Amino acid sequence: MKIQLEICVDTPDGLAAAIKGGADRIELCSALSIGGLTPSPGLMRIAAKTAVPVYAMIRPREGDFVFSPGEIDQMRRDIDAAREAGLAGIVLGASQPRGKLDAEALFHLRHHAEGLGATLHRAFDLVPDFDDALETAISLGFERILTSGGARKALDALDALKLLVERAGDRISIMPGSGVRPENALQVLTETGAREIHASCRTGRQTVAPEAVALGFASDSLLDVTSEASVAELVDILRMFENSST
Template sequence: MSEKIRLEVCVDSPQSLAAAIEGGADRIELCAALETGGLTPSPGLMALAARAPIPVYAMIRTRPGDFVFDDADVTTLLADIDAVRAAGLAGVVLGASKPDGALDHEVLSRLSAHAQGLGTTLHRAFDLAGPDFTDAIELAVELGFERILTSGGETTALKGLEALAACCDHARGCIVIMPGSGVNLDTVGAIKARLPLREIHSSCSVVSDAPAGKALELGFVAPRPKHTDAGIVRKMKAALA
């Protein structure tokens, strides 16, 4: 019997958290502001997620933009890791880059050492390190990361399939390669057919009704907000079975 493919669902609200759990997600990536790629979630959302019956990994990213972090950024990131540990969550999602896109060995070493005892995922800062991801994979293994979330350096995992396949070949037996970005019910079949999947990452989301009125006009909400849908989570699980 083939190994079960685990579904990680990224969420950024109490409602999406509940939907992911209801739909049967195997793990949660907990964020704020997914429309910017995900930021560190609030203490309140972490406290709520700590009650979840499945593992929850919190994004550690203090601001939108690039992953080139100065000393002030790193100080904040370290404090965010402390907050995740205090909340009782299972792990953290980390990443840091140099200006040329290569992974920042020094910063990642500090962050991963500070997260000792928590599970660790290397996030899509990895995608900036291509097109040859060999050194980045080896660094992730050296630092003890459990998995790498990646689209193969492309805008979506479907576009990055060949690079993802090469990453899987290089990483086999050492670290999990977890495809993410644009993973949905329309694309998961092709991704599953091409890759030796162990885990996959998706928001399992639908577009919400756009809020009307002053909140939209003043820019407090996105024009096309999304939320995780329990039914889509169930269908994704069935597609992976």
């Protein structure tokens, strides 16, 4: 079975690098430095012209995933923008104050996104009960769950990810993400049994003008950027893994 590689990007250049490197699917965001927010309509339209499926992050702000009615309305309108741009799907999540998935909000958002593919994002990692959240995600019709297994990095929760993959079976895909790199991808796949994997491959560095940093337009003089070479390396590793598994 082919392992699907999803690469998250937040710029047109990052999008181009991920596709040239061989990504199977794109998670399109803005502000990856804070976990990813909703991309602009302009970036959505650029991404829609590519030959691979693109899923837009639907997250109106940084912070937790407890959203107000106004923010939920904003998310509905962002879903409309993703559909109008011609994207394949969306990535979303919503929580109750203590971390449990907000099934009511997610039901309405999923209904609003009818006809689009849907990934449940790492709001899942905040839930108090993985089994309950897994069944909720399945009942809501999500295709996959992006998760680090409740840890900061997927590599730190391989046992939890393996258990999720086993309990999900063929009902929903479990996609490990957070800290996945070419040097650890084989371990993640081997020890979890996952058939999709999520990475950023942001190993390149772009210099920012010091004047921009001095005036507060950037917080660092170097910015992480998506590396085509790193994506291609990861693709080669996944193909090798597939061949060794047959």
